[in-house]
Amino acid sequence: MSSFKIARRNIRRNKRRTVITAASIFFAVFFAVIMRSMQLGTYTEMIKNVVSSYTGHIQIHKKGYWNDKIINNTFPENTELEKTIAKIPEVEKVVPRLESFALASFRQLTKGSIVIGISPEKENNMTKLADKVISGNYLSKTNKGVLVAEKLASFLKLGVGDTIVLMGQGYHAATAAGKYPVKGIIRLNAPDLNNKIVYINLSEAQDLYSAPNMLSSLSILLKNSDDIKSVKTAISDKINPENFEVMTWEEILPELKQAIESDNISGQFMLAILYMIVGFGVFGTIVMMTVERKKEFGIMTAVGMKKIKLAGILFYETLLLGILGILSGFAVSLPLILYFSKSPVPITGDVGNTFKSFGFEPVIAFSVNPHFMINQISVVVVIVLIAYIYPLSYILKINPVKALRN
């Protein structure tokens, strides 16, 4: 009979031992999966928030725009380009924008603002901008008017129906100036944006800045943020690098990327502590179970079982228990994280408000990304293999005379 079969039989027959050992591994997997899923899910949620409410996963600009965001650094609208990008299977939406500075005035008050020319329908598809209107109406394709961010509106003391004056520098040093009725007031989560954004129809913006048919960016939202790198390459292949720059959200928002990375490091540190605790749990259980079998091992070696064979049986036993623990750990944690990834847990109170003030939705989200689960499995397998060192050395040292003495 093969060592594997013997191991399988031992696992099946000694239910108590199997349950205790597998349970220790189960807890290791369960806690690690839940914890990591929560961490990664929250990052994904943050990224999704930022990406879908503003930047997109990838942006295309005229080369040099990012370093010098002037109206001259724009590129002509090109429906062909937009279409080819939209055809990349991983791409969900392509949103054109024309963005520039302007002084916004109402009566005696003036404040610096950012004017973003949008295609109302496309913009709403990606950013759900219409949901952010707190008074008045969202823009439509034909109406001449603007949406003003809440804080900017209150600074200027204007409301829906008032007329805002926008003044700035247009394309090739033309003067940009225009009067627009305020169609709606919008509330943006990020305080920074809530202070200075004015949304306007794309064609109006192009008129205002004397930049007909020009765009400052195409924002691209992907179906899955894992595809950023491959899509970036695919896009780069389709455009002329002399004329365009392709940037990912990480390049656009390096602060967010850094914040996530540093949080991730502390998260991994916590995870390491968790692993140490559960690792000792697993190790302790395996030590106990080994010592408990002292006489059994003594008998086996006394009557003629080679230690190497016994070590092999114990290896398979440990492996099977590991697999059992891992499978049961996933069997319980996976439905949980699947459920919570569909319906994230809302955060209320002060913490929730802090989340909001940073422009994030106040929820604890969960990730179901297979990569991290594979990592968890590998770590647990390593823990189990390390724990196996104990029974291995125990077997190699065992002296049947001592093991059998009462």
Next chain:
Amino acid sequence: MNIIETKNLHKTYKESEIEVHAVRGVDLSFEQGEFTAIVGPSGSGKTTLLNMIGGLDKPTEGEIIIDGINISTLKGSKLIDFRLRKIGFVFQAYNLIPVLTAKENVEFIMNLQKRPKKERIKRAEDLLKAVGLGDRMNARPSKLSGGQQQRVAVARALASKPMFILADEPTANLDSESTRNLLEIMETLNKEENITFIFSTHDTRVVNKARRIITIDDGKVLSDEKK
């Protein structure tokens, strides 16, 4: 011909600073077909002697020759393999592997010898019937009485077709009924199949059945009588 010879066998245990001379110069030889009891008071060195003969413990001095081989020259897995092929063991207590049924315990040793499955099963069944456990073959040790467990142990010891069987106080934990029963089985096997048994005991009823009685005290052979 002698199957076992011990020459000037010594065993000294050293625990911290105190030395215990458990066996002090034992010269013995055993022949095929013997039914021998080793007797002596507690602490006289019976277990130590049997463990050394069985290759479980190493002498501090002297030689043990089994089937012409000096077993001190065997190391590690060679020695384990030697035990598997030549020696059957019955211990005082805790003889069986708890997760295995009676039949599997007997099969276990033939498994180690890599005998074909059919042969293993047949022999295990035959042996268990021979020790009177034909109806308890699929019971686990925890479901068997002490006497039944020792009979399974005897069946297991026989399964490997060893040259001889060493039994260290096989009846120490048994009631008189089970003791008589186990002894009858051992005697029958010895008479009918010429199986060699060497066992240690305190029990006079067991001693009386033996055909050779070796008395040891304080690690030395006091007397060696054949009936």
